[in-house]
Amino acid sequence: MKITVIGTGYVGLVTGTCLAETGNDVLCVDINEEKVNLMKKGKVPIYEPQLEVLFAKNIKSGRLNFTTSIKEGLDHGTIIFLALPTPEDEDGAADLSYVLGVAEDIGKMITDYKVIVGKSTVPVGTADLVRKTISKHTDQEFDVVSNPEFLREGYAVGDFLKPERIIIGTDSERAIQLLKKIYKPYTQMGSRLLIMDEKSSELTKYASNSFLATKITFINEVANFCERVGADVDMVRIGMGADSRIGNRFLFPGIGYGGSCFPKDVKALHKSGKEEHYNFKLLEAVIDVNRSQKVALVPKIMDYFGGALKGKKIAIWGLAFKPETDDIREASSLDMIRDLLKLGADIVSYDPEAMPNVKRKLGNKISFAKDMYTALEDAEALVICTEWSIFKLPDFKRMKKQLKTPVIFDGRNLYDLQEMKSEGFYYSSIGRPVIH
Numbered sequence: 001m002k003i004t005v006i007g008t009g010y011v012g013l014v015t016g017t018c019l020a021e022t023g024n025d026v027l028c029v030d031i032n033e034e035k036v037n038l039m040k041k042g043k044v045p046i047y048e049p050q051l052e053v054l055f056a057k058n059i060k061s062g063r064l065n066f067t068t069s070i071k072e073g074l075d076h077g078t079i080i081f082l083a084l085p086t087p088e089d090e091d092g093a094a095d096l097s098y099v100l101g102v103a104e105d106i107g108k109m110i111t112d113y114k115v116i117v118g119k120s121t122v123p124v125g126t127a128d129l130v131r132k133t134i135s136k137h138t139d140q141e142f143d144v145v146s147n148p149e150f151l152r153e154g155y156a157v158g159d160f161l162k163p164e165r166i167i168i169g170t171d172s173e174r175a176i177q178l179l180k181k182i183y184k185p186y187t188q189m190g191s192r193l194l195i196m197d198e199k200s201s202e203l204t205k206y207a208s209n210s211f212l213a214t215k216i217t218f219i220n221e222v223a224n225f226c227e228r229v230g231a232d233v234d235m236v237r238i239g240m241g242a243d244s245r246i247g248n249r250f251l252f253p254g255i256g257y258g259g260s261c262f263p264k265d266v267k268a269l270h271k272s273g274k275e276e277h278y279n280f281k282l283l284e285a286v287i288d289v290n291r292s293q294k295v296a297l298v299p300k301i302m303d304y305f306g307g308a309l310k311g312k313k314i315a316i317w318g319l320a321f322k323p324e325t326d327d328i329r330e331a332s333s334l335d336m337i338r339d340l341l342k343l344g345a346d347i348v349s350y351d352p353e354a355m356p357n358v359k360r361k362l363g364n365k366i367s368f369a370k371d372m373y374t375a376l377e378d379a380e381a382l383v384i385c386t387e388w389s390i391f392k393l394p395d396f397k398r399m400k401k402q403l404k405t406p407v408i409f410d411g412r413n414l415y416d417l418q419e420m421k422s423e424g425f426y427y428s429s430i431g432r433p434v435i436h
């Protein structure tokens, strides 16, 4: 089938590549010329495991192409996926200007039937708004479908190729048949295809992300309480997760949730509630707790150094908002760095993928080490912000040698408490007893 994907970021590029992989003829449109030129040269502009191989294979086959021309894109596909940004605006609502801007173009440019499929995360009523915006400019027949995306960065290709569910929100039988065809390879492999009205589909996405953010926030609060009563949150979470009604996923405590989705989506649902005179009290608490959780290690670091951080060299391992991505949007590391810099610390960091993005954002406010051990040279403490695999089984003897003092503040609970004791570290983590 001929498919166009508008917006070639984490969602659009993965969607386009994976749909080409199942035999479709895909044209990806992006407004960013630099990005499109890179992709035309066969380069993936983001770090996403497994993407490069599929990307190269499908470009070679001629099924995956790129353009900056929206007109070319709209002439190409019968199905037009919108994978455009919906960032947080200054009030916490989803900024729909990208989506509605493209809807205007669609209205002005389409010359035959199209199914416009919204993959962006958008508030209830957006599909209707897109429909009305297009209709202002055309009498052409078209359908608008809500088809929220649930992939996770770092696992995006796997999540797209083997989704647990595919949600199609529309009452158009014609659109349903076309989308069922596109998604047949996945439903044949056991993915559930759920068809519902578009409003419920739009809300399912926000409700899912907000639920997961709430689950993480709940265990973070339990962790904070563990610290006060001397319990170990790792034991508590294992005990809780053994109940299949609770489940053990998304129950890892740490320095808060970040990324391009949870923070903005929880705020957007809260804001949508307000617009309907409904106060999502729970979400208000989630937003609030997460804000302080992101810097939960800072008072511990301050306490350890007796309040004096000026001129102290602190090493940071992990800058990305989570492992297996170069994405630093809303990363807890950035909050941590902001506070430590304010307190006068000198920061040297290491991340396997995200250093170029942080360098672009922070310039020379912090330094970047060539590897994880070099970052520790003469540092008075190590702070761990992201649970990259390479940090999980490090050479503790080497770490101790490099660090000026053997002190670790771990925001992701990577190490065993007994091991830290026998290796001779001062070790402070989240929701577990301090080792000293």
Ligand SMILES: NC(=O)c1ccc[n+]([C@@H]2O[C@H](COP(=O)([O-])OP(=O)(O)OC[C@H]3O[C@@H](n4cnc5c(N)ncnc54)[C@H](O)[C@@H]3O)[C@@H](O)[C@H]2O)c1
Pocket (backbone or CB within 6 Å): 006, 007, 008, 009, 010, 011, 012, 029, 030, 031, 032, 035, 083, 084, 085, 086, 098, 101, 102, 119, 120, 121, 122, 149, 150, 151, 152, 153, 260, 261
């Ligand atoms: N990142 C994720 O893991 C994820 C997962 C599920 C859903 N979502 C949702 O999907 C949407 C896209 O997210 P993303 O992370 O892929 O965003 P992104 O910022 O990585 O990519 C968006 C792309 O759209 C392009 N763009 C902007 N305006 C354009 C226009 N007028 N025409 C063509 N291209 C244009 C940008 O240049 C960029 O390449 C958001 O609503 C997000 O909430 C994201």
Ligand SMILES: O=c1ccn([C@@H]2O[C@H](COP(=O)(O)OP(=O)(O)O[C@H]3O[C@H](CO)[C@@H](O)[C@H](O)[C@H]3O)[C@@H](O)[C@H]2O)c(=O)[nH]1
Pocket (backbone or CB within 6 Å): 121, 149, 150, 151, 152, 153, 154, 209, 212, 216, 249, 250, 251, 252, 253, 254, 255, 256, 257, 258, 259, 260, 261, 262, 321, 322
């Ligand atoms: O037990 C956990 C799990 C996650 N996190 C944090 O939560 C954030 C988000 O993690 P994750 O959900 O793995 O990453 P995303 O790529 O942001 O994916 C989320 O957001 C996407 C965009 O909407 C959705 O499509 C996905 O289903 C949803 O998981 C990260 O900061 C993690 O460190 C925790 O602190 N504890």
